Amino acid sequence: MTPKEQCVAVSAPKYTSTFPTRRFKSKHVPSENVAKKTYGAPQTHRRLGSDVQKGRRRSKANDRERHRMHNLNSALDALRSILPALPEDSKLTKIETLRFAHNYIWALMETLRMSDQQEPYPSERMRSAAEWENLSQFTSKIKSGQSNGSRAQSLFKLYVNNDFSFGRSSNIGSKN
């Protein structure tokens, strides 16, 4: 098995995502014979035991870790499924999903707060009227189904790549 084939086999997930990926198209080939990657010599072992025992423990730990990460990904998929999405846009990355969820929750809370207090203006935490305009434009476009225009696209990116909830819409490490 070539290194490439080996890695593809190793990467084969046992779960199936409900979302098409934007950047990762059918790269994973389901395989029951998951090859083991070979890394450098093992470092000091805290636990004693035969190599066979250690091998079994490692294999079980790998299975658990894989399962744990699949659960984490399933939770992320569930989160994606309840977030508004642009029709032609495909799956958000993990970090985009978390940022968007963070901003979206905050926007909903801000909307509730304003309706409770009958305030026509955003809170002082909102940086500017333009910022509020962006937020309300985006939510209204989502609600009206007009979320496929270029304006909506740019607003969507604004939501995904910025953090609105700390008084300033700080860019939080996005490359965009």
Next chain:
DNA sequence: TAGGCCATCTGGTCCT
């Protein structure tokens, strides 16, 4: 081709 994103393996640490 470089950089981003991902799945997986791995060893260490903490908890039950």
Next chain:
DNA sequence: AGGACCAGATGGCCTA
């Protein structure tokens, strides 16, 4: 002792 969690390492795929 064993499981959960975490971060680093590794290498493949995809896009700009």
